[in-house]
Amino acid sequence: GAVVSQHPSWVICKSGTSVKIECRSLDFQATTMFWYRQFPKQSLMLMATSNEGSKATYEQGVEKDKFLINHASLTLSTLTVTSAHPEDSSFYICSVERPSGGHEQYFGPGTRLTVT
């Protein structure tokens, strides 16, 4: 069954508005979650690491003031795309690392954002 859920699965918004995407870990508590972005015909790119109870860590080139991450509990991380523009249209995917055993990552189903 699903280990990670995301909501919404798709969203269309107007340029200049903000969009919040939720990522929930269903099977285990996660002090760390990851956010990725995937443009058409490209591979996933890590955007940021979400840390429960502390600030997120952003990859080089990712604007922290534009992509706000909140990890308020051990099972929920949110990504808010602020003042969205058409170039932010992408497939946003979160993941959770199993805290023991193989430490493999489980990915959410993704959220497709289209900014018009």
Next chain:
Amino acid sequence: DAKTTQPPSMDCAEGRAANLPCNHSTISGNEYVYWYRQIHSQGPQYIIHGLKNNETNEMASLIITEDRKSSTLILPHATLRDTAVYYCIVTEKGGADGLTFGKGTHLIIQP
């Protein structure tokens, strides 16, 4: 994380074994080989991982060469639903780091 090299695409007939190669010649001693796949418009799915021994689970087998510089993912009886992009990723286990995805191999299962 060590860099990996995979062929961009492969075809395989339905019902046959699909063998996907991956080169990771710069792998370090504490790095594992993980395989994920992404079916179109879905989030990636974990398949299998290993350190140096061959591994098998309900989805696939992983063969790692003795020098650990390359590996092969084997899907024993490929079905149409196995059509996906397969990613070989080398990383430390439990490092709480995000993954670096290469371009992967687009495996197409032919009916």
